[in-house]
Amino acid sequence: MRTIKLLFGYTFMATLLVSCYADVIVEDAYIEESAFNTDQVLQSYDLWYVDINQTRGNGEVPFLQRAFTVSFDRGTFYANNNIVGLGKTGNGFGIDVGFYDTYRGVVEIDHDVDGLWLMEVYAVNSSTLEFYSPVTDTSYILRGYQIRNFDYDQLFNDNIDYLIQEYDAWEKSYTSVEGELNDFDDENFLQFLPNMFRSSADAPGTALGSLHWDYEGNYQVYDVANDTSLKTLTLDYDFIGNDYFELYVINDGTIELYHPDSGTIYEFKGRGYQQYLKTGKGAVAKKRTKTSNPTMDVVRKRTK
Secondary structure, eight states, X not given: OOOSOOOOOHHHHHHXXXXXXXXXXXXXXXXXXXXXXXXXXXXXXXXXXXXGGXXXXXOOOHHHHHOSEEEEETTEEEEEOOSTXXXXXXXXXXXXXXXXXXXXXXXXXXXXXTEEEEEEEXXXXXXXXXXXXXXXXXXXXXXXXXXXXXXXXXXXXXXXXXXXXXXXEEEEEEEOSSSOOOGGGGOOEEXXXXXXXXXXXXXXXXXXXXXXXXXXXXXXXXXXXXXXXXEEEEEEETTTEEEEEXXXXXXXXXXXXXXXTTTEEEEEEEEEEOOBTTBHHHHHHXXXXXXXXXXXXXXXXXXX
C-alpha cells in the first residue's frame, strides 16, 4: 500500500509544535531523522483521535480498531476504548494499555492484550499522522488534539450507539404515570449487542445471569435532521413489529426513552459495565467499524 516512506524531520516537528493547526503538507520527501524526533512528534499532542472512517486496507490492528483516542507519554501507551467515562477516565487520557518505543519513523507498541506491533509513522499534515501496519497492509489516520481543545461531548454524542453496548443490560428504573398503556410497559430489561437487541419482562432486580430474554430483533440509532442534540432509536422485533423512541442520555449510566406513540417516558440504568481491555470479554468483543448513523427526518415530540 505504501510507496513513498515519509519519516519525521526536525522541521516538521518544529512546525507541529509551534503551529498546531496550520495545514502544512509533507509529501514526496524522504527525511530520515532520529527515534527521538519520532517520539517528540507522538508526544506533541495529548490525544490522537483514531478517525476510523478514514482507515484504508482490508485488515486491522485490533487495539486501534477499538480505540477512540490513543496517547503516547514517555513510553506508556494510553487509549480511550469506552464511551462510558469518556473525558474522566485517566484524566481524559483513558487507561494504560501498554508500552511503546520509537525508532526512525517507526513506533513499536507492546499492547497488553494484542502483543507487539511495529507501525510505520507518516506525516499527513501538521496535526495528522498515518499509522501503517506492514503485517496487515492497513493504514489508520490519527488526528492530534490537546485535551483542553478536545470536544469529548461531541465524541460522546456521535457514539451513543457504542454507549448502549457497554453494559451487559439496561434495567428499567422509572416509568412515567403519564402515557397510554402499551406493550413496552412490561419490558424491564434491554440488552444491546453489535448486531441485535434482546428484551426481558423479568422482574426488576433479577440477577443478570438469570434473565430470560423474551424478545429479540434488530435496532438502529439515528441522527435527526436539523436537531444535532437528539437521537432516535428503533427496536424492530422479530415477528411482532417495532417500537420508536426518542433517546436521551441523562448520564453515562442512565438513558431515557420517550415513546411518542403512547406519550410514556422510561428510564433505564446500565448494569454490568464492560471496561474494554480490563476483561477478556470486552477486549475481544469491542470493535469500531466504518459507519455513521443514518439520519431520520422527524420532529422532536417531547417538549419538556
